[in-house]
Amino acid sequence: MTLAFTLDPDLGPGLRAAVVRLWTDVTNAGGAVGFVAPVTEDEVWKTADVQFAGVGPGEPDRLLVAHEAETGRLAGLLFFESMRFGPMDHWRLLKRVMVHPDFQGRGYGAELMAEAERVARDWGLESLRLTLRGGLGLEAFYGRCGWTEAGRVPAAIRVAPGDDRDDVTMWLDLR
Template sequence: MTPSTAAPTVPGLDFTLDPELTDRLRAEIVTLWTDVSNAGGSVGFVPPVTEQRVLPTAVQQFAHVGGPADPDADRLLIARAGGELVGVLFFESMRFDLMDHWRLLKRVMVCPTMQGRGYGAALLAEAERIARSWGLAGLRLTVRGGMGLERFYGRCGYQEVGRVPGAIRVGPGDERDDITFWLELREG
């Protein structure tokens, strides 16, 4: 698999790695997470969902976020357009020496009203750029089947490397595959 090479540029889209996780930013992320979930995004919930329902999971995710000084901490990448939060993802540390050469991307989210503008691809390209700068061997992510995400992640250079049939139950009689994707960052 050839790693992707060119990061798409989206005018007016600004990225911040390790932003200060203020109360305001936490609230913005919870709102985005809720909006993405209610639009059908596969980020841990099934619509309809409220911010109150998302908050405990968000608090758990935030508890692991740190910065470059803590090698075991998760790292946060945000995207803003015109000052508005439009994208988020977390680099999750595996907190295990034998897996320290790669990261799991969690909660990859783009504002539903901003989709179709290239923000998702740009967010993933920025994550790839950062991961390469850290010297990582790869990025892994998982998705809920039946959402059409396989095509999107494939276009972004990710290769499907595993699938567990029916592992995600979104409702009675509605079980989806848990699909694992990998982006190889090593050259050659």
């Protein structure tokens, strides 16, 4: 199966609901996308509405979605978030990078990251940044995609009492 990418899709009610379902499924499968499992769609909607507000005509953020070409099913997504500060306009922060658990292990995450890099280069951006929750092996995945660790805040993310994880910043130089 292959992925079809869409940048800045129409964020109508159907896609919004699909994004929230994806986000909930990813979180409940152990993904680190802003919540700790278990989470409900109602809980995710509150954060999703804030994320959606920055996307759309005249807004500074962008959404990249990946659908399975054959089925049309939403397989993954990420947001390009502007820092909304002129001196940082030469790079973007990737947020909510996720691939549905049903599709993990097929290389879709690497495809999503490669498409994000291609889009960023087409815009003339010089670099991309993302943060991740330590302890899940994500540094190795992003490293294979060409990213380097740029910083780490120890024990900054409390997943549960006695389970603190590092907040890791990854950087991709596009120059």
